[in-house]
Amino acid sequence: MITRQFGSEVRWMLRRPRTLIGLFGLILVPIIISFGIWTAGDDGGGGPGLAAIIEGNGMVVPIFTLFLSLNLLLPLVASIWAADGLAGEAQHGTLRGLLVAPVSRVRLLFVKLFGLTAMSLLAVTLMAVVGIIAGTAFLGSDGMATLSGTTLSTGEGLLRIGLFILLVTFQMVSIGAVALAVSSATEHPLVVQAATMVTIIVFQVLGQFSSLDWLHPFLITTGFPGLIDVMRDPIPLGQIGDSTLLAGCYLLIGTGLAAIRLVTKDS
Amino acid sequence: MNKRKVTLAAAAAGVITGATGLSLLAMPAGAGQPPSLPDVSAETLVEQVLTSKPSAFGGTVEVDNKLGLPSIAEIPQLADGKHSARIWTDGNGKLRLALPNGQSEQTIVDDGTTTWSWNSADNEVTKSEHKADEPKPDTGKAETMDPATAAKQVVGLTKEFSDISVDGTARVANRAAYELVLTPKASEKTLIREVRIAVDSELKMPLRVAVLTNGTSEPVGLVGFSEINVGPQDSKLFEFTPPANAKVTTPEAKEEKGRDRMxxxxxxxxxxxxxxxxxxxxxxxxxxxxxxxxxxxxxxxxxxxxxxxxxxxxxxxxxxxxxxxxxxxxxxxxxxxxxxxxxxxxxxxxxxxxxxx
Structure with missing residues (x-):
């Protein structure tokens, strides 16, 4: 029963033209990055983090792309889906029908959360797959060189990419869950997107001030840079674990607030 | 109606759990209860530290530095603040050191015959082979990052000039340790008030070194393991093959190039x-x-x-x-x-x- 609802939710999301346009825009990112580095050639080397080792190391492109996109692009996409999920339906008047239907409202929330998760996973995986193809095509690849100077075999590299896909998707879903809580409280999808993006940007700005370092452990954006540890060898699990736990707390808070709002909402 | 209340309570519990989790994550990890260990005399402990054999281990070293040194681009680990490094050794001179620096990383591998130094920021490997007439390889930098070796040297050099005592116990990286305190004798004209070394109760290996100076209660320098596993390490860790696209240079060539920069x-x-x-x-x-x-x-x-x-x-x-x-x-x-x-x-x-x- 619930699996059917899950299926129809994802189908419904995939049928919207803006979802398809959004996904198409996302897969352009790794292509543009690979092309840019390929045309920059040898003088493009150097720089912090992954940018320094990406030359001739195409398998790093998916990780580099997702790592960059996590700061702004992926939260934006998650907020669009969360906005459509509840506020969008409220605006069209279709949420009313769902709320009076003999379906538990908590179940409705889980269906929305599932749709968000499935779409996030799809978007991140698409970006990664296109990244692998474009990176290998433009930059070539011979296994995957890590930040630690070791070279992983292609199989191990793919496992790292898989792990990174899961970690990034989880961060995205956590942001989406908080956006769903906002979405349950308004009828205007734009409010949801604006609130989510403003929060992410403000968090990143606050993260720059060392005088506010007591606040940093509470900000979900603090956990983003630590995910780069996937590219170290052997993988240090400390920061990755902390980032994931931090996102998990946001997921709980977001889901809980959305549930409270939905259950108390007049139909 | 009743079901609604249950749902609300569950959702509220979720929110509270999330909020509590956030504050728990933000709190620094507590030191935990100091373990109770049999008494040991300071002299015996010093003797055991100096004669302890280096063992194979892998771990994470945290450095908390308030020395007031200027930050030098070449050695960011010296600048004030907290830094961490990962270290693996087989106890026989083979060593791997990973120094994360923001999103980049420096890796130093000593495989017994060659020291490889990799810096991801320049995509460059420096390879220096140990020379036959130079039995002791130049791992000066590696040793300063390894609290065990560094502390052993401090104890060896200063024990004659210090009052040595054992001041309770501590838990470092989840291992029970004695706190060995070296206080410079009154006749020593030094800035340092005392050096506290946490010595593993079992292996007699230093796990943490804290340096305290006159006029401060907080240590100005703290180097210690935050995580350690003692035992044989994967031998692959002590091998290094430069990545296909990396530049490989020798220290001589690098020095030539960088002389005017440093x-x-x-x-x-x-x-x-x-x-x-x-x-x-x-x-x-x-x-x-x-x-x-x-x-x-x-x-x-x-x-x-x-x-x-x-x-x-x-x-x-x-x-x-x-x-x-x-x-x-x-x-x-x-x-x-x-x-x-x-x-x-x-x-x-x-x-x-x-x-x-």
Whole structure:
């Protein structure tokens, strides 16, 4: 029963033209990055983090792309889906029908959360797959060189990419869950997107001030840079674990607030 | 109606759990209850530390640095703040060291015959083979990052000049340890008040070193394991193959290229040179040297600017020069090229510099 609802939710999301346009825009990112580095050639080397080792190391492109996109692009996409999920339906008047239907409202929330998760996973995986193809095509690849100077075999590299896909998707879903809580409280999808993006940007700005370092452990954006540890060898699990736990707390808070709002909402 | 209340309670519990989780994550990990260990005399413990065999281990080292050193781009780990490093050793001289620096990483691997030094920021590997006539490989940097080796050296060098005591126990990286305290004797003219070394109760290996100076209650420098697993390590960790696209250079070539970029090398080389002059013993040892006049004039203008920024001008009966103060050490550079340095107040340096030949 619930699996059917899950299926129809994802189908419904995939049928919207803006979802398809959004996904198409996302897969352009790794292509543009690979092309840019390929045309920059040898003088493009150097720089912090992954940018320094990406030359001739195409398998790093998916990780580099997702790592960059996590700061702004992926939260934006998650907020669009969360906005459509509840506020969008409220605006069209279709949420009313769902709320009076003999379906538990908590179940409705889980269906929305599932749709968000499935779409996030799809978007991140698409970006990664296109990244692998474009990176290998433009930059070539011979296994995957890590930040630690070791070279992983292609199989191990793919496992790292898989792990990174899961970690990034989880961060995205956590942001989406908080956006769903906002979405349950308004009828205007734009409010949801604006609130989510403003929060992410403000968090990143606050993260720059060392005088506010007591606040940093509470900000979900603090956990983003630590995910780069996937590219170290052997993988240090400390920061990755902390980032994931931090996102998990946001997921709980977001889901809980959305549930409270939905259950108390007049139909 | 009743079901609705249950749902609300569950959702509220979720929110509260999330919020509690956030504050738990933000809290620094507690030190935990100090373990209870059988008493041990300070002398025995020192003896055991000095004779303990290096064992194979892998772990994470945290460095908390409040020394007041300027940040030098080449060695970001020296700048004030918290840094971490990962270290693996097989106990027989093979070593792997991973120094994360923001999103980049430096890796140093010593496989027994060759030392590889990789820096992801330049995509460059420096390869230096150990020479046959030089049995002790140059792992100076690696050793300073390894609290076990560094602490052992400190104990060996200073035990005669210190009052040594065992001050309770501590839990470091989830291992029970004794707190060994080295206090410089009253006759030592040093900036350092005490050095606390947490010694593993089982392996007698130092796990943490804290340096406290006069006038502060918090350690100015703290190096210790935050995580350690003792036992044989994966032998693959001690091998290194440069990535296909990396530049591979030798230290000689790199030095040639970077000489004009690193002015501090001049002072460093002078102090570590063929015959540094040592004055005094114990904690107030002063190292002296003379920088050749041509090296003094070769310093490029921008490096001169950096030196000026971190030093202050001083003069006295001994002449005039520049003094560089940190919380644990002082360096005095006279205008005529004499250099003295030590973990001592500046007055000791003024008294000593006249003896530099």
């Amino acid at each position: 002015p501090e090398m001049g002072i460093e080389q002078a102090l570590q040179g063929k015959d540094p002059q040592i004055f005094g013993t114990g904690w107030d040892t002063v190292v002296g040297a003379r920088i050749p006049a041509e090296a003094m004039t070769q310093v490029p203008a921008e490096a001169q600017g950096m030196v000026d920024r971190f030093t202050k001008k001083v003069s006295g009966a001994w002449g005039s020069g520049k003094i560089f103060n940190t919380k644990v050490a002082t360096v005095l550079i006279a205008d005529d090229g004499r250099v003295v340095a030590g973990a001592v107040p500046e007055q000791v340096l003024f008294d000593t510099i006249g003896q530099v030949k």
